[in-house]
Structure formats: C-alpha cells, structure tokens
Amino acid sequence: MSIVSTLSILALAASTLAQKCPIILEGRVPAASTPATFDTPESLFDPKNVKGEGLKFADLLTLPKLAKPSLFDKDTQAISLSISDKSIFAPSPTNKQTGFRRVELIMAKNNGTDSSTVGQRVIHFSIQKDDTKAFNTSHEYQLMFLEDAKFSTNQVAVKTGTVAGLEKLKNPGRSGSGAAGAPKGNGTEKADPKKKGEDPKKKDAEDPACSGMPLPAGTRKAKRAVAERQAKAAVGNTIIVQGNVNTDIGVLFETEFTGGGVWHNFGIVMDYEKNTTAILYSTDANPLKEVVKPTKNEIAGQGQHHFGMLKKPTGEGLKDVTKEGFQQSPVNEAIIYGGIFIEDGAKDCISNAP
Ligand SMILES: *[C@@H]1O[C@H](CO)[C@@H](O)[C@H](O)[C@H]1NC(C)=O
Ligand SMILES: *[C@@H]1O[C@H](CO)[C@@H](O)[C@H](O)[C@H]1NC(C)=O
Ligand SMILES: *[C@@H]1O[C@H](CO)[C@@H](O)[C@H](O)[C@H]1NC(C)=O
C-alpha cells in the first residue's frame, strides 16, 4: 500500500470519529462543579437518588485529579463514588435495602419516560478502578444499568465481581450458535481471549486466572469444586455486560477489569426500534471500537440509567436479595466514572472519540 493511500485512509477515519451526534442527556461534570453541587438542583444528576438514607452526595463522592482524563472528558471532570456501611438505600421509610450497599447517579432529566430510551441511543461512560478502595470480588456489583420504568427488570446491566448465575448466562440454554439473541456476535471473542489455535479442551487449565491452582487428581466432586473456583476467579476481575436480566440473553461482552489507572470506555448502542444492543469498547484514549454487533435484546419499557455501584450480598438461597444475605463491615470501596452522556444514535451516528 502506498503512503498516499494510507494517509487518506487515516484522514477519513479521523473525520468520521469525532463526537458529532446530538446529545440527549449530558452527564459530563463541568469544571466548576464541586462535590456539594451534586446535592443541589444545579447538578446534572438527581440530587436525591441513589444513596444511603440520610447521606449527602458530598460525603460520597470526590472529584479526583487524575493523571489522564477519560476518553470523552475534555474540560470536564471524573467522579469517584464510594460506599460505606451507611450506604443503605431506602426507597420508602418502611423499605430499607439492608442487603445492598448502593451509590448511583441518575441524570436529572432521565425521569423514566423521557427521550433517552426511544429511537436509537448510545449510552456513553468510562469507568476506572479506584485502587485505594478496591472491590471485594466475592460479591456481585452492578455498575451501570438501565432499569425499566416499572422497576421490573434491567434491560442492560454492566457488572463485576462474582456474578450470580454467570456460568448459566454464558451458556444460555438454546440450540445453535446462530440463534437469535445468542450472546455476543459469534461467541468466539469472549469464549477465549487467549491465543488462536489452542486446543479448546485445554483452555480451562490454561486460563491465566487459574494459574497456580493445582488440579487435584481426584474425585469428580473435587474437580467440580475446582471448576467452580476457577469460574469465580475468572469472573471476579471481569467487567461483563449482560442483556435483559429477566431473559436468557445472557452475557453480551466481557473483558478484564484492569486497574492501575486504566479507563474502560463503553458505548452501549440501544436500538429501541429494532430491539437490539451493540457494544463499543476501548481503553484509555483509544477510540471506541465495536466489540459486539447489534444483538437481539429485550429493551422495551424505557426507564432510568444508573451509573455507580450496587453491591449485592453473598449467601445461598436468598429469597429477597434486597434485604437478606451477608455484607462485610466495615466497607470502603469506590469506583471512578467519567464521560457520561447519552447521544442520539439515529442513522448510525455513533461517536468513537471526542
Ligand atoms: C419526563 O420528561 C419528559 C421530557 O422532559 C416529559 O415530557 C414528561 O412529562 C416527564 N414525565 C414525568 C412523569 O415527569
Ligand atoms: C467470529 O468472530 C471473530 C472475531 O470477531 C472473527 O475473527 C471470525 O471471523 C468470526 N467468525 C465467523 C464465522 O463469523
Ligand atoms: C420491539 O419490541 C417492542 C416491545 O416488545 C415491540 O412492540 C416491537 O414490535 C419490537 N420491534 C421489532 C422490530 O421487533
């Protein structure tokens, strides 16, 4: 290929990347904002929700000065959101969610029936681990989710930690890899992030998340216990994106949740007319790339986008996960968000870079 044609391809690529689609909801925090702003009507987010009863956002969030801004933050700021033992949300005075620890931001204009959940929309956000306030990967965390207006499901949910039912969700009980709604493209991407040409039968033993775990030459039961531990280790440090949680659509995408100041950037493309979800992803300042093609999903029901952290309890056979189960104490964990906005993705207008 000649230099000239390479350059023209680069020029074309650059011109098609920039953020150019209409913004439906803006959640990028102006430089002048302080933590106290989040408790006032001037905030881009609802000052009342979602946080522990009696707490203020000013006590729960900081605006950290980071080495690098998130992909779509230029003159805007990152937000660190944290949970403590007091992060018990009470939707009403008689309904205290003692099973959860929660802190989430909801854009103030996202009232459940607004225009952020019609047509084609791209949910943009970047997340970063706060290495000084680490997650406990024994628990399941919901990071970003769209909860429908009837509070009956999450049409899409971004999670980390030990996600309940994940193994089943990764292999939904459907026949044929090409079935409608099959997870993530043709499935090969997420199935094995390792080298090509490997014997797939060897992949569990070679999983880097399992290295150092000797496989006991033993009973079936012992092997199953090891397999379960491996599954947990593998998901503990993973970000997954799940389709409608009340269906068997399952995991659309997963990637390692690396720390050390790495930004994980998402563009979740919701086509409310075709009922599909596609996923764009990149790290740090790299432009977003499509990692999951439009995939059938049940996304009707509008609702609200939550950005933050909902830590679920551990425990077997819980009947009401909002009130039961185990939460360690004391807890002091955080997640960093940046570049939150929802754009109009009509006519495939999707911004890959600022
Ligand atoms: C929600 O917001 C939309 C758009 O601003 C508005 O038309 C609608 O009346 C609002 N609904 C409620 C229940 O406030
Ligand atoms: C499956 O997806 C991978 C990764 O995106 C791609 O390289 C491969 O060609 C695809 N295979 C089929 C049969 O579509
Ligand atoms: C998308 O889902 C809605 C709600 O279930 C349904 O009314 C509509 O017909 C679906 N659209 C397509 C193209 O399947």
Ligand SMILES: *[C@@H]1O[C@H](CO)[C@@H](O)[C@H](O)[C@H]1NC(C)=O
């Ligand atoms: C992580 O959570 C589990 C389950 O709640 C708990 O038993 C364990 O002590 C926690 N680990 C740390 C390091 O806090």
